[in-house]
Amino acid sequence: xxxxxxxxxxxxxxxxxxxxxxxxxxxxxxxxxxxxxxxxxxxxxxxxxxxxxxxxxxxxxxxxxxxxxxxxxxxxxxxxxxxxxxxxxxxxxxxxxxxxxxxxxxxxxxxxxxxxxxxxxxxxxxxxxxxxxxxxxxxxxxxxxxxxxxxxxxxxxxxxxxxxxxxxxxxxxxxxxxxxxxxxxxxxxxxxxxxxxxxxxxxxxxxxxxxxxxxxxxxxxxxxxxxxxxxxxxxxxxxxxxxxxxxxxxxxxxxxxxxxxxxxxxxxxxxxxxxxxxxxxxxxxxxxxxxxxxxxxxxxxxxxxxxxxxxxxxxxxxxxxxxxxxxxxxxxxxxxxxxxxxxxxxxxxxxxxxxxxxxxxxxxxxxxxxxxxxxxxxxxxxxxxxxxxxxxxxxxxxxxxxxxxxxxxxxxxxxxxxxxxxxxxxxxxxxxxxxxxxxxxxxxxxxxxxxxxxxxxxxxxxxxxxxxxxxxxxxxxxxxxxxxxxxxxxxxxxxxxxxxxxxxxxxxxxxxxxxxxxxxxxxxxxxxxxxxxxxxxxxxxxxxxxxxxxxxxxxxxxxxxxxxxxxxxxxxxxxxxxxxxxxxxxxxxxxxxxxxxxxxxxxxxxxxxxxxxxxxxxxxxxxxxxxxxxxxxxxxxxxxxxxxxxxxxxxxxxxxxxxxxxxxxxxxxxxxxxxxxxxxxxxxxxxxxxxxxxxxxxxxxxxxxxxxxxxxxxxxxxxxxxxxxxxxxxxxxxxxxxxxxxxxxxxxxxxxxxxx
DNA sequence: ACTAATGTCCTTTTT
DNA sequence: GGACATTAGT
Numbered sequence: 001x002x003x004x005x006x007x008x009x010x011x012x013x014x015x016x017x018x019x020x021x022x023x024x025x026x027x028x029x030x031x032x033x034x035x036x037x038x039x040x041x042x043x044x045x046x047x048x049x050x051x052x053x054x055x056x057x058x059x060x061x062x063x064x065x066x067x068x069x070x071x072x073x074x075x076x077x078x079x080x081x082x083x084x085x086x087x088x089x090x091x092x093x094x095x096x097x098x099x100x101x102x103x104x105x106x107x108x109x110x111x112x113x114x115x116x117x118x119x120x121x122x123x124x125x126x127x128x129x130x131x132x133x134x135x136x137x138x139x140x141x142x143x144x145x146x147x148x149x150x151x152x153x154x155x156x157x158x159x160x161x162x163x164x165x166x167x168x169x170x171x172x173x174x175x176x177x178x179x180x181x182x183x184x185x186x187x188x189x190x191x192x193x194x195x196x197x198x199x200x201x202x203x204x205x206x207x208x209x210x211x212x213x214x215x216x217x218x219x220x221x222x223x224x225x226x227x228x229x230x231x232x233x234x235x236x237x238x239x240x241x242x243x244x245x246x247x248x249x250x251x252x253x254x255x256x257x258x259x260x261x262x263x264x265x266x267x268x269x270x271x272x273x274x275x276x277x278x279x280x281x282x283x284x285x286x287x288x289x290x291x292x293x294x295x296x297x298x299x300x301x302x303x304x305x306x307x308x309x310x311x312x313x314x315x316x317x318x319x320x321x322x323x324x325x326x327x328x329x330x331x332x333x334x335x336x337x338x339x340x341x342x343x344x345x346x347x348x349x350x351x352x353x354x355x356x357x358x359x360x361x362x363x364x365x366x367x368x369x370x371x372x373x374x375x376x377x378x379x380x381x382x383x384x385x386x387x388x389x390x391x392x393x394x395x396x397x398x399x400x401x402x403x404x405x406x407x408x409x410x411x412x413x414x415x416x417x418x419x420x421x422x423x424x425x426x427x428x429x430x431x432x433x434x435x436x437x438x439x440x441x442x443x444x445x446x447x448x449x450x451x452x453x454x455x456x457x458x459x460x461x462x463x464x465x466x467x468x469x470x471x472x473x474x475x476x477x478x479x480x481x482x483x484x485x486x487x488x489x490x491x492x493x494x495x496x497x498x499x500x501x502x503x504x505x506x507x508x509x510x511x512x513x514x515x516x517x518x519x520x521x522x523x524x525x526x527x528x529x530x531x532x533x534x535x536x537x538x539x540x541x542x543x544x545x546x547x548x549x550x551x552x553x554x555x556x557x558x559x560x561x562x563x564x565x566x567x568x569x570x571x572x573x574x575x576x577x578x579x580x581x582x583x584x585x586x587x588x589x590x591x592x593x594x595x596x597x598x599x600x601x602x603x604x605x606x607x608x609x610x611x612x613x614x615x616x617x618x619x620x621x622x623x624x625x626x627x628x629x630x631x632x633x634x635x636x637x638x639x640x641x642x643x644x645x646x647x648x649x650x651x652x653x654x655x656x657x658x659x660x661x662x663x664x665x666x667x668x669x670x671x672x673x674x675x676x677x678x679x680x681x682x683x684x685x686x687x688x689x690x691x692x693x694x695x696x697x698x699x700x701x702x703x704x705x706x707x708x709x710x711x712x713x714x715x716x717x718x719x720x721x722x723x724x725x726x727x728x729x730x731x732x733x734x735x736x737x738x739x740x741x742x743x744x745x746x747x748x749x750x751x752x753x754x755x756x
Numbered sequence: 757a758c759t760a761a762t763g764t765c766c767t768t769t770t771t
Numbered sequence: 772g773g774a775c776a777t778t779a780g781t
Binding site for chain 1: 757758759760767768769770771
């Protein structure tokens with residue numbers, strides 16, 4: 001077969017990677033070496049060679065990356081590659097979600113599970129913790145966020161508590177026994193609720209692969225597996241992959257150990273370093289020619305990473321020459337840093353670099369707060385990625401909770417959130433209602449007979465009416481004792497992770513509720529099945545057909561419309577600034593319009609949350625000009641002509657919050673490396689010398705900062721160094737900062753706090 | 757006995 | 772500004 005013409009666009013290493021035949025392949029692809037292009041071309045090449053698109057699996061770090069790659073694969077468009085969209089593409093979690101809805105029965109799952117996002121998982125963990133009485137101990141028990149981190153790290157690294165806690169959470173020592181019990185209870189509760197958390201998606205996929213029949217079928221399903229960003233996978237993911245590739249061994253992984261920045265999520269650089277051992281006979285190809293950055297930027301970046309240990313040595317080089325070295329800008333304080341960045345952005349814009357080709361990068365979301373104010377003031381449009389998410393807004397979560405309830409009436413977390421919306425309802429009443437629901441097979445119709453305090457009565461009635469209107473699916477299907485159907489194979493064998501041994505068996509639904517008068521009363525009023533439900537009593541014996549006659553589901557938009565009819569009056573009662581917030585609800589509704597089913601929408605929203613505040617509407621923003629503000633993590637895989645890294649101080653990079661162990665420090669070094677290698681032509685590394693202490697702390701104290709330790713003096717020499725100073729307060733406080741090495745700088749609108 | 761309002765601490769990175 | 776603990780109020 002003749003090679004397609006587009007192969008000529010590739011350099012020899014890229015071409016070797018793209019045209020690699022069968023067998024394991026590791027591509028070490030440095031920053032900007034055409035990794036996306038190579039992977040996309042390989043997909044296209046496989047399709048050209050006649051591999052059916054649906055037998056190719058492309059695992060990426062974000063769904064967006066998958067889409068981009070498949071779009072590019074389709075661009076190498078011969079007739080056969082137009083099928084690229086039929087390739088299975090997505091994140092590990094999204095693919096797990098898809099596979100488990102189809103084959104989950106082999107590990108005791110029914111296809112109607114819902115997925116908990118992080119905050120839901122934390123809330124559930126907290127609920128269980130409280131019920132177990134672990135919150136009131138003499139010594140302070142770890143908080144929910146920490147608990148979930150610990151749990152998650154155990155699962156994802158496949159290591160037991162007593163190994164993880166001393167190493168990564170030394171301050172939580174001494175609670176091992178309680179935590180083990182807590183995590184077991186948490187696992188049980190998820191079963192009762194018919195929900196999976198993020199980690200479960202991987203965990204159950206892993207166990208699916210261990211079942212004889214379904215595991216073999218899953219492994220059979222794909223002829224080729226390609227994995228992007230392999231350096232950011234964890235042990236559990238690697239185990240899943242090994243099982244998926246066990247039969248055909250056609251696995252291609254691409255990554256750069258120097259860009260591994262997800263250790264906090266249990267990603268381990270060992271996966272990529274050990275790949276040749278894990279897959280004996282693997283071909284290793286290294287891509288070193290960088291097509292992105294000018295050489296002076298690479299020189300600086302190479303110098304930063306040169307001091308890291310344990311890596312595939314590679315030195316990036318570029319044909320893009322330039323006289324311009326990256327700039328190292330020391331500012332007097334944060335305010336000056338903001339002014340400098342804004343001014344330079346506008347200068348670059350005038351010089352012909354559009355806003356979309358410029359970006360500001362920060363270590364954590366809040367470090368751009370002051371800059372955002374300044375940018376708004378100067379009318380510089382921007383979008384922010386990473387940091388606070390749209391989904392975390394209370395009112396958005398409310399609406400989603402209502403939607404989830406319809407999907408999975410046993411979702412306690414959503415119930416608690418929804419019930420707390422009602423006036424006069426707190427934890428105790430909510431618990432009572434939950435108990436009541438449990439006793440009535442979670443049938444919405446039973447709510448009509450549930451008593452609640454007077455203050456809540458009217459709204460509660462409206463809620464019940466709404467749920468009954470929309471909740472067609474509510475019958476025997478949901479009445480199995482645990483919602484995890486009988487396991488047909490007992491392959492869900494226990495392992496170091498917290499999957500319970502009895503995952504497949506039926507489990508009695510017992511809600512451990514603190515005894516409270518009201519809860520007892522509410523529960524006893526109707527602690528018997530309602531007449532209309534009696535037929536559903538026998539453990540899941542009702543046929544599904546019987547349910548479906550009752551389960552006409554209105555369109556998703558109609559459902560949301562009906563929900564809003566109930567929710568918006570409530571919403572106005574409890575939130576300030578309703579006018580602003582209501583737009584979010586509209587956006588949510590607009591977004592949902594493009595989804596077919598409720599399940600798809602909910603899964604998508606939890607597995608691939610919109611990353612920016614204005615990420616939702618999509619098309620309307622197409623033509624607008626805006627620049628990017630992003631966390632370094634979210635900037636992975638991106639590039640811009642001009643990049644500003646701000647707050648490059650010690651204490652920010654590396655963060656003061658790291659526990660100080662060498663592994664974490666090394667990751668921070670790579671973070672800096674990732675940030676620097678995003679830049680094509682201009683790189684500004686900025687750092688303020690002085691920080692004003694929080695307003696909460698002692699008056700107007702300030703502290704002094706230093707440049708990050710990852711740019712020591714010998715590396716500094718590779719930068720053009722710029723020191724900004726404040727002007728003398730002669731002209732009544734108005735003036736401009738002087739850029740000592742660059743007289744052109746015109747910084748306007750500057751108001752010196754010291755000078756005034 | 758519950759809910760709602762007030763007070764105090766800390767504040768990564770993301771599927 | 773939000774999470775958590777505590778107190779005031781119904």
